[in-house]
Amino acid sequence: MDRLVKPDSKEVELFFYKGQKCSSTFKLTNLMHTMSVAVSLTTSNPSIFSLNKPLSIISPLSSSSYTLQLSHFSDQPPLTSPADVIVVRTTMLPTGKARHDDLRRIFSKPGPHVFRDAVLPISLVGPHVADFLISHHSNNPLPESCNLYKKVLSGCDKTHLTKLLKLAVELGNVDSVAVLIDAGADASFNDSNGKSLIPFAIRSGNFNVVKLLVDSCCRIKNSVDLVLHEAAAINRIDFMKFLIESFGDNEIDINSVDSNGRNPIHVAAIQGHVEVIDFCVSIGGNPNYMDNKGWTPLHYASSQGHLKSVECLLECSNVKKVRNKDGKTAFLLAKENGHSHLYDILHWGDELVRGVKLDDVHRVKKCIEEGAALNRKDQNGWTPLHWAAFKGRIKSLKVLLEHGAEVDAIDGDGYTPLHSAAHCGHLQGVLLLIAYGSQVNLKSFEGSLECVEKHVSLDYNNLYQEKA
Structure with missing residues (x-):
């Protein structure tokens, strides 16, 4: 016989919750028909994981339950690579009885009488573990991260998965996004403000995340998502071109405005993104548009001291002498902010x-x-x-x-x-x-x-x- 007991699973899954007592139960069954079996359980990291019955006796053909728990409360899951394990060792006990000290002595002396019946990996699962993995390994994934994610996500429902998807999107972690969508996360999610995941993906700067969401039927409402504004803010013409091609002019308006009345050219002018200004103008963007304060893109570029943007806007607009609601021209704003190179x-x-x-x-x-x-x-x-x-x-x-x-x-x-x-x-x-x-x-x-x-x-x- 190659083993005396059989575990009820090949690994022990422990649901982890931040700052809470975490435990998991598993069973061992005695395979012997007439003889009791003594069992010794040890963990590869006893400072982190503890067992309620490190030494026990199981009657013939009977089962016994064991509880694995974290030794200390923690805000972070104690993940290791390779994973921590429980080692199951056994020995036959003809008398069927033994004191605790006797069992300790039996297992302290290795020999043919002691069997190594199983090595059970400890898997930490649940949304808090997934949150940790996505947050801390977005740019430097753990080995075999996809398999690890899949295992961890087995303890998450659709609400948890979608919440994790938003986090992965914000971090620009395309592998995590793909795994979460495959696991059942809702790519068409909208937050309490009606925003889709696309704006968050744009902010991450990862083109592949944006493309994956679009391919996964993520839809936008441009008046809320303002995707061109988001792309203009980070100087990404490739995003703008892709989104216009994907959603069309009916859904994306180059002259759409945000709550401040600013169009994408305003946003680009504030940041000094000349290439975006050029692109927006080339597809019909209005460089003369005034926002709620009466500021044109030239006002913003001048106020911020962006010479190249000012030069670009002077070539495509005619608002040099236009005054905002405070009566200030672009020149006066430049002077007010000490940008003498624009005078x-x-x-x-x-x-x-x-x-x-x-x-x-x-x-x-x-x-x-x-x-x-x-x-x-x-x-x-x-x-x-x-x-x-x-x-x-x-x-x-x-x-x-x-x-x-x-x-x-x-x-x-x-x-x-x-x-x-x-x-x-x-x-x-x-x-x-x-x-x-x-x-x-x-x-x-x-x-x-x-x-x-x-x-x-x-x-x-x-x-x-x-x-x-």
């Missing part, structure tokens, strides 16, 4: 060009003192110096040159300020620009400087000889 692009650059066009030297100097960029180009590639030369504003031209404006800056067609002055017949401007080093033989993209010779009677060679 030129939001205000002083425009003021500088305006001053140049009017030949208002006082305004031009003030703009320069306030940080206006002398060489910033407009949508046509013109610098303030181009405008001064084109308009023949000699006083402004001189101020710009004195403060270091680039004399031969070129526009989109390769024209310099000298080309502009010559084309309009402004001889004084031509002379001043040449005096500051403008190259008279610099070609535009379309050819040479023929317009200078055509509109201004001036011998450049003689002029250079006189200067020499």
Whole structure:
């Protein structure tokens, strides 16, 4: 005979509850027809697990129940790898009786009289164990985690499984999400606010979790879930594209607003996510939209000091001068928050060009003192110096040159300020620009400087000889 007793199961499942007394009962049956059997039970970790009857006697063909319990209350399940076990050792007891000390002596001396009948793994199960596993091993799963999860989840009902699914989704643990859905968790769950699991999956940043939920028939209500807002907040265009493809324009509106009246472009502007702004605008997002406070995306980008976002929004919107409900423009918000690197692009650059066009030297100097960029180009590639030369504003031209404006800056067609002055017949401007080093033989993209010779009677060679 290879064993004297038989356990009623191959492992002992112990339901674990945080901070509570946890125990589990199992049975051993004596297989001997005429002889009693002495039993010794030990755990591989006695400091954690204890047994009510470590030594016992079982009558012939009878069964005896045993209780395994945690030695101490705990907030965390004492999981180990490999799992803790109960070792069942037995020996025949012809007399059918023995004192406790006698049994201890019998099992303290190994030999052929002592059988090792079973090794029973201890499995901790229940929602608290699953919660612990998901929370602590989301990025570094335990070995054979899927099998472990399945075993642990055997003690969970559908409500527990769905609650655990939300946790796994929030942590971005795609393996746990898959196991929980397979175990019966409800992927179509909505919380008390009507929110589906998709927004939580987006926040986790794990694309595979989002895809798994969509594939598992998780549906959204965009006015509640605001999935594009969620994706915009973490700069994930891939999420936005996938969700639009999955749910379509009927369910997802690029211009939907949250409780503050902000659309996804507002959210991207607050965070400084230029790529998201570009994408939203490209599919019909409104960059001029004002929220409940009268703030446009440009107001937010300027307030936060996001230069690239401000530049992007200036290219696709026309709200630079729009005031919010507090009467503040984007420039005033930037100034209020000390974002001096935005002053030129939001205000002083425009003021500088305006001053140049009017030949208002006082305004031009003030703009320069306030940080206006002398060489910033407009949508046509013109610098303030181009405008001064084109308009023949000699006083402004001189101020710009004195403060270091680039004399031969070129526009989109390769024209310099000298080309502009010559084309309009402004001889004084031509002379001043040449005096500051403008190259008279610099070609535009379309050819040479023929317009200078055509509109201004001036011998450049003689002029250079006189200067020499």
